[in-house]
Amino acid sequence: MSDADIVLVIGLEVHVQLQTASKLFCGCSTKFGQPPNTQTCPVCLGLPGALPVLNKEAFRLGAIAGLALNCKISPIMKWDRKNYFYPDLPKGYQISQFDLPLAYEGYLETLPEGGEPKTIRIIRAHLEEDAGKSMHDEAAGTSDSRIDLNRTGTPLLEIVSEPDLRSSQEARAYLDELKLLMTYLAVSDCNMQEGSLRVDANVNLHIPGPDGVIATPIVEIKNLNSFRAVERAIDYEAARQIDEWEDRGLRLGEAPKRTFGWDDQKERTVEQRQKEESSDYRYFPDPDLVPVTVTTQFVEQLQQGLGELPAALRARLQSQYDLDAYGANVLVNQGSSLVAYFEKLAAVSGNARRASNWVQQDVLRVLNETKTNIEGFPVAASQMGELLRLVENGKLNTSRAKDVFEEMFQAKLSLGDAMKSLGIEEVSQDALVDLCRELLNANPKVVADVSGGKQQAVGALIGQAKKRNPNADPGSVRKILLELIQQMG
Amino acid sequence: MSLLQHSATDLLSLLQSGDVTSQQVVQAYSDRAATVEDQVHAILQPTWESALERAEEIDRRRSAGELLGSLAGLPVAVKDILCTDDFPTTCGSKILETFRPPYNATVIEKLRAADAILVGKTNLDEFAMGSSTENSAFGPTHNPWDLTRVPGGSSGGSAASVSADLAPLAIGTDTGGSIRQPAAFCGVTGLKPTYGRVSRYGLVAFASSLDQAGPFARSAQDTALLLDAISGHDARDSTSANRPPTSAFAEVEQPLESLRVGVIREQLGEGVDDEIRVAVEASLQAFQQMGASLIDVQLPHARYAVATYYIVAPCEASGNLARYDGAHYGLRVESPELGSMYSASRARGLGEEVKRRIMLGTFALSSGYNSRYYLKSLQVRRLIRNDYDQAFENVDLLLGPTTPTTAFRIGEKSDDPLSMYLGDLFTVGTNLAGISGLSIPCGFSAAGLPIGLHLQGPAFSETTLLRAAHMYQSVTDWHARRPPL
Numbered sequence: 019m020s021d022a023d024i025v026l027v028i029g030l031e032v033h034v035q036l037q038t039a040s041k042l043f044c045g046c047s048t049k050f051g052q053p054p055n056t057q058t059c060p061v062c063l064g065l066p067g068a069l070p071v072l073n074k075e076a077f078r079l080g081a082i083a084g085l086a087l088n089c090k091i092s093p094i095m096k097w098d099r100k101n102y103f104y105p106d107l108p109k110g111y112q113i114s115q116f117d118l119p120l121a122y123e124g125y126l127e128t129l130p131e132g133g134e135p136k137t138i139r140i141i142r143a144h145l146e147e148d149a150g151k152s153m154h155d156e157a158a159g160t161s162d163s164r165i166d167l168n169r170t171g172t173p174l175l176e177i178v179s180e181p182d183l184r185s186s187q188e189a190r191a192y193l194d195e196l197k198l199l200m201t202y203l204a205v206s207d208c209n210m211q212e213g214s215l216r217v218d219a220n221v222n223l224h225i226p227g228p229d230g231v232i233a234t235p236i237v238e239i240k241n242l243n244s245f246r247a248v249e250r251a252i253d254y255e256a257a258r259q260i261d262e263w264e265d266r267g268l269r270l271g272e273a274p275k276r277t278f279g280w281d282d283q284k285e286r287t288v289e290q291r292q293k294e295e296s297s298d299y300r301y302f303p304d305p306d307l308v309p310v311t312v313t314t315q316f317v318e319q320l321q322q323g324l325g326e327l328p329a330a331l332r333a334r335l336q337s338q339y340d341l342d343a344y345g346a347n348v349l350v351n352q353g354s355s356l357v358a359y360f361e362k363l364a365a366v367s368g369n370a371r372r373a374s375n376w377v378q379q380d381v382l383r384v385l386n387e388t389k390t391n392i393e394g395f396p397v398a399a400s401q402m403g404e405l406l407r408l409v410e411n412g413k414l415n416t417s418r419a420k421d422v423f424e425e426m427f428q429a430k431l432s433l434g435d436a437m438k439s440l441g442i443e444e445v446s447q448d449a450l451v452d453l454c455r456e457l458l459n460a461n462p463k464v465v466a467d468v469s470g471g472k473q474q475a476v477g478a479l480i481g482q483a484k485k486r487n488p489n490a491d492p493g494s495v496r497k498i499l500l501e502l503i504q505q506m507g
Numbered sequence: 508m509s510l511l512q513h514s515a516t517d518l519l520s521l522l523q524s525g526d527v528t529s530q531q532v533v534q535a536y537s538d539r540a541a542t543v544e545d546q547v548h549a550i551l552q553p554t555w556e557s558a559l560e561r562a563e564e565i566d567r568r569r570s571a572g573e574l575l576g577s578l579a580g581l582p583v584a585v586k587d588i589l590c591t592d593d594f595p596t597t598c599g600s601k602i603l604e605t606f607r608p609p610y611n612a613t614v615i616e617k618l619r620a621a622d623a624i625l626v627g628k629t630n631l632d633e634f635a636m637g638s639s640t641e642n643s644a645f646g647p648t649h650n651p652w653d654l655t656r657v658p659g660g661s662s663g664g665s666a667a668s669v670s671a672d673l674a675p676l677a678i679g680t681d682t683g684g685s686i687r688q689p690a691a692f693c694g695v696t697g698l699k700p701t702y703g704r705v706s707r708y709g710l711v712a713f714a715s716s717l718d719q720a721g722p723f724a725r726s727a728q729d730t731a732l733l734l735d736a737i738s739g740h741d742a743r744d745s746t747s748a749n750r751p752p753t754s755a756f757a758e759v760e761q762p763l764e765s766l767r768v769g770v771i772r773e774q775l776g777e778g779v780d781d782e783i784r785v786a787v788e789a790s791l792q793a794f795q796q797m798g799a800s801l802i803d804v805q806l807p808h809a810r811y812a813v814a815t816y817y818i819v820a821p822c823e824a825s826g827n828l829a830r831y832d833g834a835h836y837g838l839r840v841e842s843p844e845l846g847s848m849y850s851a852s853r854a855r856g857l858g859e860e861v862k863r864r865i866m867l868g869t870f871a872l873s874s875g876y877n878s879r880y881y882l883k884s885l886q887v888r889r890l891i892r893n894d895y896d897q898a899f900e901n902v903d904l905l906l907g908p909t910t911p912t913t914a915f916r917i918g919e920k921s922d923d924p925l926s927m928y929l930g931d932l933f934t935v936g937t938n939l940a941g942i943s944g945l946s947i948p949c950g951f952s953a954a955g956l957p958i959g960l961h962l963q964g965p966a967f968s969e970t971t972l973l974r975a976a977h978m979y980q981s982v983t984d985w986h987a988r989r990p991p992l
Contacts (some may be wrong), residue, residue: 049884060610064830066603066711067590067612069744099826101872103849165834300872302881305716305823359765 025224029181034206035214042173043070062171064109076173084121095310106150116301119144129192139180148172164292186249233270241279250278338369366403510535515675515729529562529580549667556621576622584674586896588627589707599633600644612709620737629664631929635713651990656914659689666693677723684934691909691959702941703748710947712827714820717938727976732757755970769804769902786950816935818884825868892940909959911945948985
């Protein structure tokens with residue numbers, strides 16, 4: 019057996035924070051970054067006697083996400099209590115969904131970089147409330163801890179994949195696609211820095227042997243604070259588990275599931291202390307929240323309102339605009355606003371391919387350079403479209419057009435003002451013809467050369483035309499000169 | 508005639524006509540409390556001072572011709588498990604001894620909106636867990652009819668307050684009989700409304716699927732008055748029924764025609780005191796004489812009710828009481844380590860019975876036992892509910908004894924929780940089924956202790972129960988008797 023025969027098996031648990039204005043069971047704001055304990059009320063503080071009331075918007079967003087993940091939606095909306103003690107959990111239980119998740123049995127199509135598209139099955143997606151934040155002051159060796167309950171009760175959707183992923187690249191592709199989908203649907207902003215998207219990875223190995231495949235004990239990796247960290251942690255853990263297998267030979271079931279944390283600085287996973295009571299959460303239905311029937315009508319309405327999801331959009335961009343798969347992918351992965359920008363640009367300019375090239379090369383370049391997004395982009399698609407039309411009609415060459423684009427962006431000018439500012443004016447056909455006549459009259463030798471078959475002689479006049487009028491388009495000048503010479507002949 | 512002898516309904520008309528002022532009423536009850544409260548200990552937190560201020564304000568508003576609420580100027584005592592933002596809410600527990608909620612329960616808000624006057628937070632078994640009020644961390648309440656005996660529980664303080672004339676009206680809560688059993692022991696009228704009829708917001712939870720707040724008074728009519736004021740839908744409680752407040756007071760005097768009374772024969776046999784059986788049978792006859800027909804009814808699963816209740820309620824309680832951990836509010840026993848802080852705070856802050864129930868519930872929910880206990884209890888609960896549904900196809904209400912015995916002596920059952928639990932035999936089914944139940948006085952034992960008649964009706968049949976009770980109270984005077992205090 020070689021390492022190459024070992025199969026890496028990965029399942030991901032992703033928590034996304036739903037983009038609601040208020041918390042899951044009370045009216046407190048979900049705004050990030052406010053002073054500690056300023057966004058709380060008796061309900062999310064878990065004060066005696068306070069009762070939860072479901073935020074219907076959170077349920078709606080959760081159901082939309084479930085449908086977009088091709089899940090079935092549970093016909094009954096039920097809540098359960100997950101019981102455990104921790105200071106950032108003021109009720110002593112988390113309201114979650116145990117045996118009837120909001121959504122179940124779905125899948126997500128992913129596009130691993132350089133690989134074939136791959137379907138990853140989704141086990142379930144359920145709603146739950148977030149806990150608060152504990153801040154431990156361990157530096158001075160004191161036992162001081164501070165608790166911020168602003169986040170307590172924020173709505174989360176936990177999306178659990180089947181262990182269908184086989185490499186860190188596939189995990190990355192899954193996360194990219196999931197994030198894209200959630201942001202397309204405005205279900206979540208998926209901001210990892212603010213904790214709106216959190217990932218735990220379950221990793222083990224399948225090792226082929228003479229008596230069939232052997233599975234090794236599963237390790238859960240936590241504290242993954244970027245997609246890059248997910249990839250590196252999985253790669254690190256795969257190598258570590260192979261070593262461990264070779265050292266100890268433990269199989270699944272022979273050791274309990276262990277939890278490791280990813281240390282981003284040291285670039286390694288570190289085993290975490292096992293929580294003693296973590297094994298038994300004593301789930302039971304929350305009697306404060308009555309089960310609610312989810313009607314098929316409601317689900318159908320949501321399904322119809324989903325709109326065009328990224329996978330369908332990629333396909334449409336390819337067929338409708340004749341883009342290649344790579345181009346369509348680049349546009350779609352930037353989000354729906356950029357796609358909308360592209361589509362407007364394509365329509366106004368009348369050349370989708372050119373529009374796609376300009377968006378990919380020029381628009382994305384300046385967005386990257388300035389670390390901004392398309393929502394705040396100063397060059398309107400309609401203006402940009404007019405610019406591309408000038409190129410299309412030969413009234414402006416590409417290099418001049420790029421200057422104009424740069425000016426429109428830098429100085430935040432309209433197309434007309436940018437051209438004026440660069441001294442570019444459209445030269446009328448009559449003016450061009452007059453100019454060409456003048457040049458031909460002054461250069462009978464060129465006329466003779468061209469008439470004699472030396473077409474390239476006309477080049478000297480094009481240069482002179484450009485000198486006389488910098489806005490003269492060389493292509494047009496050439497065309498007019500040749501036509502006039504022919505008439506003269 | 509002393510103001511204390513008037514019913515709440517009478518006091519209301521005296522107040523409205525200007526014959527008495529609210530200050531006079533509150534003062535009369537306050538004077539009464541000064542003479543008897545030492546012996547009864549019904550009230551944990553008296554609020555007479557603020558009550559007199561409120562009374563003055565209401566009198567002023569009344570004389571200014573303002574429109575006043577339905578309970579304007581009437582004193583009400585409230586079980587100390589409903590949150591009040593101006594007084595501590597202890598739940599009878601050391602762990603919440605200093606806890607002052609930053610908000611009011613919906614019931615409290617409704618009482619305020621009705622211009623009722625809060626005169627005290629009453630004693631109770633810790634977190635409403637108990638049937639004698641002996642489980643209060645702040646000492647037991649004594650039964651006004653015999654101070655050596657318990658008032659029942661867990662709403663013993665509220666029942667004793669009405670019985671001992673400390674207030675004409677009181678609010679209790681009933682999870683397995685905690686309004687009706689003390690009403691029976693103290694000789695007053697107590698109603699457990701249908702689950703969802705009265706908002707639970709701000710009622711500190713014991714068992715969320717069973718808890719319900721309800722009124723105590725000296726008569727069905729007064730009970731109707733108070734129910735109307737506290738009932739109705741509340742958007743802050745997802746389990747609150749989407750129904751308007753009751754209008755029982757307006758209908759309570761209308762007799763019920765061709766009333767069909769179901770008699771639960773099993774509840775008049777073995778295990779029930781003879782004196783209680785005799786009193787209940789006499790009540791049945793009284794109903795018959797008023798034109799009611801008596802129909803024997805079977806509740807085949809009723810004998811599993813106590814066992815079911817003592818799984819369901821502790822399971823929910825084990826979760827509901829997890830929040831009392833010393834971390835955020837209430838008692839904390841400092842300790843260098845989190846786990847030991849939790850256990851020390853809970854060990855010192857919670858009483859024996861509360862710990863017993865938390866352990867029962869934790870056990871019954873734990874992995875491997877969950878289906879054997881918790882899930883099974885939910886199935887039996889369904890069967891118990893079905894029994895009631897079937898019974899109510901043929902009868903309008905069920906009659907039986909509220910309790911198998913009269914009030915027992917303080918300390919008599921303290922070491923025998925099981926026999927204490929069995930005392931809940933007739934009342935827990937009502938909560939498991941989520942229907943309405945009422946206890947009214949129907950006689951006295953030879954020892955001079957009150958006996959309670961239990962009326963149970965379908966969901967949202969409170970007005971029917973109160974009308975039937977009013978019919979009975981129109982031809983009997985058990986409810987008018989007062990303890991020799």
